[in-house]
Structures are given as structure tokens and as C-alpha cells.
Amino acid sequence: MWNWKICGACNGHMMCSQRKCPWSRMALLHTFWRRYRTLTINYAPESTTFLFPALSSHDDLLRLIQAIRNGPDLDREHIVDSHFSAPNSNGKVCANAADQDRAMNLAASIIFMINCGTSLDSADFFEQDGPPISWRSNVTATAFASEVFPHESPGSLASILGDTKLSDLLRSLAAS
Numbered sequence: 001m002w003n004w005k006i007c008g009a010c011n012g013h014m015m016c017s018q019r020k021c022p023w024s025r026m027a028l029l030h031t032f033w034r035r036y037r038t039l040t041i042n043y044a045p046e047s048t049t050f051l052f053p054a055l056s057s058h059d060d061l062l063r064l065i066q067a068i069r070n071g072p073d074l075d076r077e078h079i080v081d082s083h084f085s086a087p088n089s090n091g092k093v094c095a096n097a098a099d100q101d102r103a104m105n106l107a108a109s110i111i112f113m114i115n116c117g118t119s120l121d122s123a124d125f126f127e128q129d130g131p132p133i134s135w136r137s138n139v140t141a142t143a144f145a146s147e148v149f150p151h152e153s154p155g156s157l158a159s160i161l162g163d164t165k166l167s168d169l170l171r172s173l174a175a176s
């Protein structure tokens, strides 16, 4: 998800003792993975009779997250249009706009660690996050991040979307 280049010595291990190896940050990502699990377990396509869901695997979700990260200056609508014009991992193209939106909200809720509107809206899970914050279709990911985290420095906003400093962000969010 973050294009980590691990050192190799930690292959198959839960942690890495090499400080420069991104795998050494795994413990710090505990909160992140707990949230990822809860959100993805509760994902349901827009309609149970709908044959071509926007997400049919974790791989589809990770590809959508990467599409958002790879296009920080593209507005949401552009990302949706280009991403969902291609087949997902079950070989089908999802043309249901509501389901595409649901998948985008899920991906954004994972990336930004806030409630961007998901199937869990009514659950206690998001109590501490407050009401959902909508990522509007004509807003870029970078602009949305600045809206949501107005007090974050440009550097930490870049780290949300950008590279490997996610653990620093998580630390700052956990402290706030």
C-alpha cells in the first residue's frame, strides 16, 4: 500500500530490527490495521442483488487506495471515472455510481483515518470521529486533506498521501 521496500532480512517475520527498514514500523500501524479490518469487514455493496460490486477483494481496495495516492492533484470525480472504467479483480466493470461512491468513501476513510462516510455510519465505531466528512467530487485529495487537517503542516499532509511517513502521522493523530 505504501510501496515499502523492506530490507529482506525480515521476510516472514512480524517485525524488523533494522531501524531503516519500513517493516520496523509495523507495530505503530496496529491502530491503522484494526481500523482497516473493521471497515472492510463491514463493507457491503450498494445492493445485494448487484452483480458487479466496486470492490470484490482486498486487492481492489488497495488498487483504489493507490489510485488516490497516485493522483493527489486529481479531483475525486476524475479518480472515480478513470479507476472504475477498468475491470476489478473479478474481471467486471462496476458501473453503479452509488457503489463506486461507497468504495471511494471506504478507501478515503482508510487513507485519511477519518469517517468519510461508510457502511458503519450508524455504528459506535466512528463515535470519536464525529459525523462523516464528505469528500466532494470536484475536490482533489490534497485539497481535501488540507480541509480535514487544517493545522497539519504541508509536509505531514504530503506524508498522508505520499510516502512512508504514515507512522509519524498516526503518532500525531493518536496524540491529538
Ligand SMILES: [Zn+2]
Pocket: 006, 007, 008, 009, 010, 011, 016, 017, 018, 021, 022, 023, 024
Ligand atoms: Zn526489514
